[in-house]
Amino acid sequence: MFYFIIDVLGIIAFSISGVLVAMEKKLDPFGVFIIAFVTSVGGGTLRDVLLGATPVFWLKEMVYIIVISVTVVFAVMFRDKLKYVRTSLFLFDTIGIGLYTLVGIEKGLNVGLVPVMCVALGTMTACFGGVTRDILCNEIPVIFRREIYATACIIGGFSYFLILQLPIEVTYANIVAISIVIGIRLLAVKFKIALPNIYRASKKK
Amino acid sequence: MFYFIIDVLGIIAFSISGVLVAMEKKLDPFGVFIIAFVTSVGGGTLRDVLLGATPVFWLKEMVYIIVISVTVVFAVMFRDKLKYVRTSLFLFDTIGIGLYTLVGIEKGLNVGLVPVMCVALGTMTACFGGVTRDILCNEIPVIFRREIYATACIIGGFSYFLILQLPIEVTYANIVAISIVIGIRLLAVKFKIALPNIYRASKKK
């Protein structure tokens, strides 16, 4: 039940983020829905396809399409209010990537992959939806632009495998790892920590 | 035989639409072929990959690659005449999305998906080729821009499941549903019906 609530919150958060980007691009209602949909399930879809876990998850469960549809309808109806909830959005999104990272890791473990590949899958699950959203909207994916985003997923993912070495239950290891992803992302944004700039400012020409 | 002819017509129509867009972008002959190819088979490929119906359909049958190759050669040879056939192109394309929608639905039913997922698969089969074409040519996918396109597939797809409730043969249900997709698309274009504009005109700034 706990996971189900977080999962739904993740879908909602990603859907709303998709709606916001799509409406900025003036897409039609159908386009807005599609962008919300791929933002929410894009990462998990890539993961399932790379693993061969087909039909992919959202074809087998109605909950995803229902939650996304309801969210899009509400987000479009209350689009003028959305700017007031951007902070909570950011929070939902952060919770979302935390959870999605661990979901992806779990799926990798289920098919016997080594830890580093599980972390790669988890990071993809968390981040690829946003990448697809940006590609469909014809922008360079925002995660490629120096912010600590995927990096939080990667660090949190590896922490999970370290924590598993301790005498601790898997459920708690999950919660701690999710918290690490969320914590890093929150701190990075709060203190404006970014990946090192590898381009020298002197490159002016 | 009937389906085979329509299928080939669909491939031809989608190939030509790909050639037209690719040549507008001044791609080389190989690029033109690739764009025509993905426009034709992109939707079905996504469908097969999401379902896990691999190897995907066009790897198993030669007819697709042959029809597309011949079409591209002809389309490039007679590129100056293409503007005169745009109306029939539009017609072929419309027939194509009608058929592809039902093909996708059928594949979803075969693996036991619920109706709404079958409709989603059908719509993807019909529309994703054009989306890929636009992404490869670096444009925001045209189906995201207020026209009734995917919407026609969705309505036609759901109609199919309603029709199946009637005491009617599956073949006829297919034909009726295909006609509904085609009819909606034709009427929408003829009467310039579009999805509602959710952006207020006053947003000028």
Add this chain to the structure above:
Amino acid sequence: MFYFIIDVLGIIAFSISGVLVAMEKKLDPFGVFIIAFVTSVGGGTLRDVLLGATPVFWLKEMVYIIVISVTVVFAVMFRDKLKYVRTSLFLFDTIGIGLYTLVGIEKGLNVGLVPVMCVALGTMTACFGGVTRDILCNEIPVIFRREIYATACIIGGFSYFLILQLPIEVTYANIVAISIVIGIRLLAVKFKIALPNIYRASKKK
């Protein structure tokens, strides 16, 4: 061992080409890694997904992620020197597409596909990584712009099946076909041979 060395060289070459493009776009270190990664494994991933050979190859072997990581670290560290090695890069890249073409063909033969589909798979394996790199960096894929690139893979691929008709060992047929891909690409660049321009110069308006 021979194949392993060439394979690693191919990964290195494609990684460096990814790093170069990504750094031109001023992506962050994580973005640079991702672009290098998709350039290296994108083609093989598409091939495996279309065939249903999942989990895809790089999830099952650590060597790919390790080689790519090391390459990216070195390429970023010595980014100022990279311009001096562009010629060898071009050579590595060319060796890479030669090898990847034959790897793709082999995988197609393993699942019983006809020659033309095997060649299509081989060409994808060789070229799709670069296409994904360009799409993620928001450019029209360079292979669509008149150069002999995919064409070399296609000709080399078909040569392979012709050579197999001769009384010759499969290993040698592989080496000859790889050499043909490489040779065509080198000659095309040296003599500036391109695909025919199908757009008349008079189209000025």
